[in-house]
Amino acid sequence: MKLGYGVGYWKQGPPAGVLRAIRTAERLGFDSVWTAEAYGSDAFTPLAWWGSRTSRIRLGTGIAQLSARTPTAAAMAALTLDHLSGGRVILGLGASGPQVVEGWYGQPYPKPLARTREYIDIVRQVWEREAPVTSDGPHYALPYRGADGSGLGKPLKATVHPLRRDIPIYLAASGPKNTALAAEIADGWLPFLLSRKGLQDARAHLEEGFALRAAERAPREHFEVALQLPVIPHPDVETAADMVRPLIALYVGGMGAKGANFYRDAIDRLGYEEVGESIQELYLAGRKAEAAAAVPTRLVEEIALIGPPEKIRDELAEWEESVVTTMVVQAPAFALRTIRDVLQGGSLTRAKLGALAFAYATRRQGARA
Template structure:
């Protein structure tokens, strides 16, 4: 089992301790660090900023939103950071949701699976640098022609020769079809709310992707980097109380009332009634009540909270379920050191 540091995205203000956390992760043997984005801070700037202070750790995005960048712009950022880091970059992609894609980026959301396939194919053409990059679309046509264009578009190759012609791509995926797509065309899966309890179900979806003609990886070469909220404590109730408001936001406040992919994950876990109640309370402004009705079991499904013996045992359970890296968000260098010791 490997550990990754999940720095996430910024809140109202930039975090003040990320330099300390990154240095500790590098010093204590963490395999990777990841940044994210929503509709505030971007993922690439902090990743390059803090990544410049590391020498060994892999630098990933978990995740960047496809609609924020054209596939060629994303490929440019990736090949640049891959050069600067000496070949340590991982591109973690996600489609986000219609509220963000259409509301923030002004891009259409439909056909996310087809868009993902086309997007990654274009990025790999850029990195391969075998010929000027073209794409017949329909989502990302290169060169762009037709009404509203000059007709002067030209197929191009990147000026910079990529350090690696095939940079790893991981997919943030929550639904069955998207998870199967990750196994087929990507090098890893970035689940947000992973529960070992449903490992057999995940494996069915992954195996569907691995079995498709031309699949890039097998189970042995595919990475599963699961976000895991790990807290070593003797006061589990206090940690549950701190975690539940965040979980209520994801279950009841993300997306729209009838299109919330995070909520669907918990429905598949068996919490449909709880999701409905949390959503109704959260959207009526009763956010504290929404958090309070979430059962401890719903937190435990995708988190590890308890004393050292419990944490060690559960890490073994996650590893046996197929997780190769646990992405954790410790709050201090001391917590990083403690987690590293537990995994060792």
Template sequence: MKLGINIGYSGSRIDLPIDLIRYAESLGYDSVWTAEAYGSDAVTPLAYIAALTTRIRLGTAVMQIPARTPAMTAMTMSTLDALSGGRVMVGLGLSGPQVVEGWHGVPYGKPAVRMREYVQILRKIWARDEPVTFDGEEYQLPYRGPGATGLGKPLKSILHGRQLPIYLATMGPVNIRATAELADGWLPIWFSPRRMPMFRPHLEEGFRRAGNGKSWKDFDIAAGCTVAIGDDVGALLAAQKPFLALYIGGMGAREKNFHNEMAVKYGYGDAAKRIQELYLAGRKREAEEAVPDELADEMSLVGPVARIRERFRDWEDAGVTTLLVQSRDPEALKLMAELTGASRGATV
């Protein structure tokens, strides 16, 4: 199992943990991942990190698909890949209607179709076989829709790059199948190793649809996991609950919240409903308290070292191939490097 460090997106001020990232690199960590919501973007921090590191790979978890045209994503990430010495991985996600239409000002449209077409266009751009044309439901190259001049010209990238690894952050069966079919890796959202039997059939069906002999050996499952060392397990779980309450309760509309739906699928339907009711009523503290310990626990590794060591086996057995550690604690990073064997490549 490889290790990554997931630093997410910024709050009101940019605060990149550069020393921690360098420490992770020295411990043998394979990758560092950034994110975006509706504040800081995911790519600019990676460019800064690239300049201050030498080996660690650079991933987005995720770039929002509706925020950029496929061509802009291809250009941006190929440029960063060239400047960083070939270290880039492209993690993409669909986001949700509130952000897509409320922040980016574009229609939510058909998200499953959009994701498929987006990946197909990226592959065509990076292949540089010919000037790119594409006639899809969500994307047309050249564009021929309302307001078009008719002067659009098929183009081929000036920059000679490579086929960058594509990772997709998906939750529902249709998009999980598409991830296994189209992408090089999966960024599962709210991953619990206990729930892998729920996802495995969809991934295997996606491999079959790829039609090229694709299998588990060709695919990276890069799962996020909060890691925290301490004797008070309850307190460590409680520290995760504000983030869980935000997503289950408020990251989406009452009628359409994918994170809430995932909690329901995991068997926490009553709690998910209560969290959302409280959060949308402005009772955030009560919403946090309504998050079950069991839910936070099955998606994390917290507690004394012995407990973490024992429960880490579940993540290995589930088939996770890259563990994206979510922690700002150097001791937690060191422990995971020891457990996975990443420390054998350490330079400290």
């Protein structure tokens, strides 16, 4: 299984020490680095900046939101960065949710699957350069045909020849239908809050999509699944769980409206409906610390690898036998070597684990201060 490094969302500014962490990840043999995008920092600019300080690690948008830019603009950004980086780009795309799409981008959210299918078709037309780009819509009609237009639009072909016509496209998806869509039309899947309990269902949804996959798409054997999975090696399980609880509370409680939160839906499917209700109510009421505290350890253990190395390795086996091909971890630079060693079966002394626990504790105290 390959390893990826997730930068995560920015807060007041770029994450502290992020360039050091990315360069450390590359030196340790990590396969990819992934940026995030919500309604603050964008997904492409950081990859260009940090990618210029690396030479091998692949550069993935995790994820670029469909509504943030038109399909042709996304295609232009990817082909530009692919040239600059020497062919290292992975275009991760996702529909986001109604609060962001309609509240931040001022666009309608309904029919995300149809929009995704149309979007990806246009992106690929740009890269293939076989003909001027056209689309019958209805979501991204090219050229524009609205009555309020000039009527002068014409189909155009990209002036720049892409370095690669087959830049990989990974699709972020959580529900059954869009997971199947990823297997049908994309080169990879970006799941989140996927549990070991849900692996068989995930495989079944992917199989539905593979059955519809066009012959000209890359063989299913080349299909990638890059899962963002918290990995916290630590002598104490509860302390490790405390580092993951705020992340779960953020997504389940704050990433979506009440009754329209895909991450809440994901943990509901795991059998945590009452827990999800409590987390969401607390978070939306502004009681974020209490929302995090309401996340049970057993839920953390379903969607993360936490605790002593031997525990992590025992639980890792199930992931290694699953559809997941890349494990995307998010951690400070000082923890990356230990995480790699734990996941790849390297030696880890009790002293090293203790030093890591101390470093985590010092970092958390500094953040609180």
